[in-house]
Amino acid sequence: xxxxxxxxxxxxxxxxxxxxxxxxxxxxxxxxxxxxxxxxxxxxxxxxxxxxxxxxxxxxxxxxxxxxxxxxxxxxxxxxxxxxxxxxxxxxxxxxxxxxxxxxxxxxxxxxxxxxxxxxxxxxxxxxxxxxxxxxxxxxxxxxxxxxxxxxxxxxxxxxxxxxxxxxxxxxxxxxxxxxxxxxxxxxxxxxxxxxxxxxxxxxxxxxxxxxxxxxxxxxxxxxxxxxxxxxxxxxxxxxxxxxxxxxxxxxxxxxxxxxxxxxxxxxxxxxxxxxxxxxxxxxx
Amino acid sequence: xxxxxxxxxxxxxxxxxxxxxxxxxxxxxxxxxxxxxxxxxxxxxxxxxxxxxxxxxxxxxxxxxxxxxxxxxxxxxxxxxxxxxxxxxxxxxxxxxxxxxxxxxxxxxxxxxxxxxxxxxxxxxxxxxxxxxxxxxxxxxxxxxxxxxxxxxxxxxxxxxxxxxxxxxxxxxxxxxxxxxxxxxxxxxxxxxxxxxxxxxxxxxxxxxxxxxxxxxxxxxxxxxxxxxxxxxxxxxxxxxxxxxxxxxxxxxxxxxxxxxxxxxxxxxxxxxxxxxxxxxxxxx
Numbered sequence: 047x048x049x050x051x052x053x054x055x056x057x058x059x060x061x062x063x064x065x066x067x068x069x070x071x072x073x074x075x076x077x078x079x080x081x082x083x084x085x086x087x088x089x090x091x092x093x094x095x096x097x098x099x100x101x102x103x104x105x106x107x108x109x110x111x112x113x114x115x116x117x118x119x120x121x122x123x124x125x126x127x128x129x130x131x132x133x134x135x136x137x138x139x140x141x142x143x144x145x146x147x148x149x150x151x152x153x154x155x156x157x158x159x160x161x162x163x164x165x166x167x168x169x170x171x172x173x174x175x176x177x178x179x180x181x182x183x184x185x186x187x188x189x190x191x192x193x194x195x196x197x198x199x200x201x202x203x204x205x206x207x208x209x210x211x212x213x214x215x216x217x218x219x220x221x222x223x224x225x226x227x228x229x230x231x232x233x234x235x236x237x238x239x240x241x242x243x244x245x246x247x248x249x250x251x252x253x254x255x256x257x258x259x260x261x262x263x264x265x266x267x268x269x270x271x272x273x274x275x276x277x278x279x280x281x282x283x284x285x286x287x288x289x290x291x292x293x294x295x296x297x298x299x300x301x302x303x304x305x306x307x308x309x310x311x312x313x314x315x316x317x318x319x320x321x322x323x324x325x326x327x328x329x330x331x
Numbered sequence: 332x333x334x335x336x337x338x339x340x341x342x343x344x345x346x347x348x349x350x351x352x353x354x355x356x357x358x359x360x361x362x363x364x365x366x367x368x369x370x371x372x373x374x375x376x377x378x379x380x381x382x383x384x385x386x387x388x389x390x391x392x393x394x395x396x397x398x399x400x401x402x403x404x405x406x407x408x409x410x411x412x413x414x415x416x417x418x419x420x421x422x423x424x425x426x427x428x429x430x431x432x433x434x435x436x437x438x439x440x441x442x443x444x445x446x447x448x449x450x451x452x453x454x455x456x457x458x459x460x461x462x463x464x465x466x467x468x469x470x471x472x473x474x475x476x477x478x479x480x481x482x483x484x485x486x487x488x489x490x491x492x493x494x495x496x497x498x499x500x501x502x503x504x505x506x507x508x509x510x511x512x513x514x515x516x517x518x519x520x521x522x523x524x525x526x527x528x529x530x531x532x533x534x535x536x537x538x539x540x541x542x543x544x545x546x547x548x549x550x551x552x553x554x555x556x557x558x559x560x561x562x563x564x565x566x567x568x569x570x571x572x573x574x575x576x577x578x579x580x581x582x583x584x585x586x587x588x589x590x591x592x593x594x595x596x597x598x599x600x601x602x603x604x605x606x607x608x609x610x611x612x613x614x615x616x
Contacts, residue, residue: 053496057496057498061498064349064350065349065350065352067350148442148579148580149494150440150441150442150443150490150494151438151439151440151441151460151490151491151494151495152438152439152441153436153437153438153439153495154436154437154438154439155435155436156435156436156437157433157435158435175436176495179495180494180495180496183495183496183497183498184496186498205435205436206436209434209435209436209465210436210438210461210464210465210468211338211342211465211468211469212468213342213346213468213471294433295433
């Protein structure tokens with residue numbers, strides 16, 4: 047496995063692959079891998095000749111009160127895990143490569159980033175779309191693979207790719223979960239032992255929502271109220287939002303008529319967790 | 332010469348050239364060609380195997396009071412002119428290709444777009460950088476060539492390309508002028524006969540500024556005052572701005588110490604004209 051730290055070297059490497067007609071699949075990450083990341087890499091391996099994984103904790107997507115400095119990092123462990131699933135290249139740039147002095151360009155996807163986490167974390171998605179666009183220009187992939195755990199991120203990036211005419215396929219993979227149903231996240235390491243069962247009310251809430259939906263309920267308010275009750279009943283939980291949105295526009299829906307997603311953000315102790323479920327899709331847990 | 336109207340077709344065409352190792356040079360335009368455009372195409376022809384010229388009057392770079400609907404257009408004439416300098420492909424997309432329903436992504440270069448025309452025309456450069464990025468992703472060029480008549484546009488695009496890590500060379504060419512010194516512009520057709528001599532105070536002002544500079548003056552205020560006097564002395568002129576700026580940051584400078592540009596925007600009758608000169612460079616007229 048190759049480790050590349052510099053933008054120019056990565057571009058030259060990718061361009062040479064493209065000139066040979068090889069296909070590149072790309073998995074952008076902030077590192078501290080779990081099974082969810084590995085699932086993305088395995089999927090990437092199936093569809094391309096070369097799998098590039100980036101590891102970069104992107105400062106522009108963290109707000110001033112977010113956990114940028116304490117975000118978990120372990121490069122050596124990540125390297126071994128990526129190697130175990132036969133990733134071909136790790137792109138691991140330093141900050142001054144990505145945001146040099148006088149940096150001043152940002153990409154903004156205006157509407158789908160307004161609701162949900164975009165409301166709670168203003169400027170977060172501006173940072174996400176900007177770093178993804180930069181990475182796409184550096185890695186030059188044919189495919190880029192994202193987990194749907196970050197559903198709004200996935201939708202925002204798809205929107206950006208469509209709007210800016212990037213010649214690139216965005217692929218979204220189902221959320222990978224722990225045995226108990228908790229969505230895998232690098233931030234799960236923050237959870238204290240006695241908070242774990244409270245964290246399970248997120249998946250519990252999603253299952254409950256699907257059950258109410260399956261029973262015929264279509265009013266968002268009714269479904270949300272029941273999920274809210276469940277999550278509030280657990281210790282340490284502090285709900286940021288529970289919303290039901292159209293999967294394309296991410297606007298709130300009053301009544302579920304077309305494809306809709308229920309999305310949650312809940313603080314459990316000091317740890318902010320998110321999860322989501324598209325009604326009618328399989329909910330593995 | 333090939334005319335392509337659809338994004339997918341243009342991308343496929345460019346990708347096939349790239350796979351053959353061919354170099355693509357790109358000249359983005361809003362059409363209504365003059366000698367300035369042809370100079371860009373001739374330069375493009377020297378450096379690449381394929382010259383792609385786009386013709387698209389981009390709505391997002393016009394403000395509500397700007398001349399979008401009356402901007403001059405003549406596709407058949409443009410086609411013949413591009414053919415005369417052996418352009419290979421004209422990319423001529425309809426509006427619904429470029430900005431379909433639900434379009435919502437914009438690129439913003441934050442600092443170099445604040446001063447000069449960015450101040451007079453808020454959101455103008457957001458439209459310019461967004462359409463250029465889209466076109467770069469569609470045409471996939473190795474080189475893109477811009478006229479330095481639009482100096483701030485040239486700087487903003489260079490900044491965007493650097494910041495977003497586009498693997499693309501931006502080339503700026505010197506302003507092409509009429510025999511009397513007026514900078515070529517598609518908007519010159521708006522000028523009434525009796526306004527033409529007033530329009531020449533722009534190049535007159537730049538020459539005066541260079542002369543004062545050559546005589547040793549370095550205070551921006553002193554140079555600007557003399558240029559202002561000259562332009563105000565002509566009929567029909569209404570100064571939008573006369574500024575001396577650092578060529579990298581485009582911030583105003585008080586005293587000229589490093590490379591600086593004098594930039595003008597002047598309404599002559601109903602027509603807004605711009606021009607500029609980098610001190611110490613050749614001023615052909």
